[in-house]
């Protein structure tokens with residue numbers, strides 16, 4: 580996924596994104612964030628926060644920083660921040676593959692439906708590890724390529740078309756974790772047959 584095409588695609592989505600995706604994305608965000616054990620005062624980074632669908636899932640006594648490449652998606656997140664008076668939320672335009680934060684700056688880092696959109700998922704995950712404190716939680720919610728050969732073949736076939744819609748289908752979770760040197764504590768699917776996985780990992784650095 581190239582930066583300019585991602586910006587263009589998500590600029591075009593920004594007005595319809597919540598209408599198109601909220602129903603399937605929000606329950607998974609809510610579950611993942613609910614399991615993060617966020618304590619009062621904790622600093623959370625939400626990578627590729629998009630229109631800020633996740634914003635209402637965070638407790639108001641933590642500090643949430645949301646970053647995204649798309650100014651148009653962030654504008655929608657800002658509207659939610661203003662509407663719901665979310666003083667504990669900061670929103671910044673930034674590349675997930677080049678986070679402008681110090682090492683160990685956050686207590687929790689989450690990326691929902693993002694790692695198959697960024698140009699380099701391993702770099703983005705490595706950046707998430709870098710800015711998250713050692714021993715703390717990293718959470719990924721995403722579609723990953725199936726280990727069922729027949730399904731994987733279909734995913735490979737649809738990949739070029741779906742890239743044009745804004746995401747790729749060919750990211751394999753085991754390879755991603757191995758290359759980013761990360762081990763999952765658990766990998767959950769909310770339904771028996773579900774396109775999306777919720778991955779919890781401890782940042783061993």
Ligand SMILES: C[S@@+](CC[C@H](N)C(=O)[O-])C[C@H]1O[C@@H](n2cnc3c(N)ncnc32)[C@H](O)[C@@H]1O
Nearest residue numbers: 589627628629647648649652674675691692697
């Ligand atoms: C499918 S949306 C997911 C948005 C949000 N996390 C959610 O769950 O609704 C993918 C988001 O990733 C953002 N994105 C893509 N590439 C990025 C990058 N390199 N850095 C930061 N954000 C990026 C897009 O702008 C878009 O908002």
